[in-house]
Amino acid sequence: MSILEEHVDVGVPIDKAWESLHRVENYPRFVEGVRDARTEAGGRAHLDVEAGGQAREFEARVSDRSGERAMEWRTTGAAELTGSFSLQPIDKNHTRVQARLEYDPDSIRETFGGPKGFAQANAVERLVRSDLEQFKEYVEQGR
Numbered sequence: 001m002s003i004l005e006e007h008v009d010v011g012v013p014i015d016k017a018w019e020s021l022h023r024v025e026n027y028p029r030f031v032e033g034v035r036d037a038r039t040e041a042g043g044r045a046h047l048d049v050e051a052g053g054q055a056r057e058f059e060a061r062v063s064d065r066s067g068e069r070a071m072e073w074r075t076t077g078a079a080e081l082t083g084s085f086s087l088q089p090i091d092k093n094h095t096r097v098q099a100r101l102e103y104d105p106d107s108i109r110e111t112f113g114g115p116k117g118f119a120q121a122n123a124v125e126r127l128v129r130s131d132l133e134q135f136k137e138y139v140e141q142g143r
Helices: 014-021 025-028 105-112 117-140
Strands: 003-012 034-040 044-051 052-066 070-075 081-091 092-105
Touching: 003 117, 014 081, 014 092, 014 117, 025 034, 025 117, 052 117
Parallel strands: none
Antiparallel strands: 003 092, 034 044, 044 052, 052 070, 070 081, 081 092
C-alpha cells in the first residue's frame, strides 16, 4: 500500500469546512473526475467517476468521528482506496484540512490506467493537491 498525506489551510471556521465536506452531492464541484455523487442509507456514498477516459461507479463506506472532526471512507469493490479527512482549527476563522489516502498502485493502474511507479505516485499527489485547492476555493467562496 502507498500512503499519501496532504493538507490545505482554508479561510473559514471549522464548522463551515466540516459542513461543506459532508455534502457529498457537491463533490463534483471540487473532486476531479467525480461526475455525480450522492449519500445513501447505511453510511454509504455512491460516486460516478470518469478517469483515464473510462466511466466507473464506486460505493464507499463512510464513518464520522464528529467530535474529532474526522471522516473516514473506504471503497467497496474494485480499486480499493481508503482515506480520511481531518479538520483542525487554526483560529476561529481558519481551518486546516488534512487528507490521507491509502491505495494499492497496481489496483489504481488496473482500474484507471496511467503510469507506473514514481510517475503514478506523482500523478496521485498532483490530483489530491488539486482537489484540496479546489475545495479551498469552493468553501471560501461560500458556494
